[in-house]
Amino acid sequence: MVKDIITYPTPPSVNYSTDVRVVNEEIENLIQDIKDTIDANNLDGLAAFQIGSMYNIVVIKKEDGSFLELINPRVIGASAEKITTVETTAYFPGLSAKVTRDANISIVYEDRNLQQHSLKAEGDDAILLQRKIDYTFGSSFINKLSSDEKKRFETKLEFGSDIAISETCPTTFNRDKILKVINIAMVAMVIMLISSFFSDNDKLWDYQLYTSFGVLGLNIVYFFYAQYEGKKYTSCTSCQIGNIIGTTIISLSKLTLIMIASYFLM
The missing domain is CATH 3.90.45.10 (Peptide deformylase)
Structure with missing residues (x-):
């Protein structure tokens, strides 16, 4: 007779099996x-x-x-x-x-x-x-x-x-490399802004403007690539989307503040 197989989370009926003493x-x-x-x-x-x-x-x-x-x-x-x-x-x-x-x-x-x-x-x-x-x-x-x-x-x-093994959210992503480049570029923009106080170089504003376009483009690339990469980890999709949007907004806000300051001070 076919019997039901015990499956998780039902525990086994006893902790240890009993040896057979008589085959009846x-x-x-x-x-x-x-x-x-x-x-x-x-x-x-x-x-x-x-x-x-x-x-x-x-x-x-x-x-x-x-x-x-x-x-x-x-x-x-x-x-x-x-x-x-x-x-x-x-x-x-x-x-x-x-x-x-x-x-x-x-x-x-x-x-x-x-x-x-x-x-x-x-x-x-x-x-x-x-x-x-x-x-x-x-x-x-x-x-x-x-x-x-x-x-x-x-x-x-x-x-x-069984696919949950590949869905466990990692602590680092490839998109973090894009974010690192963005942050480096914005640090360079801040340095150019400060340098403008001590230099009469008319080209600094042009450099600042071109760099801002590059940072804007990298943010766009980051936003779409991050969503593509996040699809590999569907068990934490909601938290990833929120993190991606939040990171992009913060990055663009920093860029906006730098460019406003550069416009009036450079």
Whole structure:
């Protein structure tokens, strides 16, 4: 029978799974339910925990379509080598995160006769098994994330979208370089204004006028480019638009004041 998969923000029903001591009809039906749910959702594996069961059971779907049943699985060894991949999980549907895990692992498990087996896994198989065994401890990949990746993933959870990783507003933008040139040009205009008090150079007003045209043009470029750049970060579009408009108004106000002072004093 196909079961509902527990998804965020619903917490697992228990903190730790319970080892299977007797394989009875209940356990056999549970294993079949896990298989049916895997097929129905086109998944590569599930832990019983993920469909609300307290038992320590993991089922993996192999490439040939058969299933590997792992009762009471435990990781007993891992290599020093680590591997970082982008993982997805049914608990956080539609979301992904970069997770660092052991590249090679050794596990022990039991079959339906409660006979113990061991296996070694590497690469994708090792990652899949680690993900599923995590659930038997009431955990998910969020507990394996680095602090920076966890912050990015929490942003994804907030917006309910995997593209939120690229929408986190950065602290600096390329448009800031344009603003820096504008500020330098206006400082030069102030210097020319002050210099006019100590010089009879008739060309200073012309230089001031030409510079003001350049600053005005740069403000126009800044305004439109900033909006273009801001579209990459739609999670904070409203605050960016307000900042862009405010910055442009302030810059133009400074330019206006400088030119008024220059007109009367130069």
